[in-house]
Amino acid sequence: SSDGTVRFGAWVELEDEEGEVSRYRIVGADEFDLAKKLISLDSPVAKALIGKREGDEVVVKRPKGVIEYTILSVEYPKL
Secondary structure: OOOOEOOOOOEEEEEEOOOOEEEEEEEOOOOOEHHHOEEEOOOHHHHHHOOOEOOOEEEEEEOOEEEEEEEEEEEOOOO
């Protein structure tokens, strides 16, 4: 469903603290491909995003430090 909640399979557009926008899709651990912007469900970013909604701010703890994102949009591919 597309109620703006992040779940498995979603394309999520994020804006970081510097105003830089990035877009990722949350996929299974066996299909992740950073070059195609596909991130694993097990990744720190995906774990922080799951269950959140458009407009939410999320804090991601990464090995190189904490980063804060704002969720700009959540989309699901048309099947």
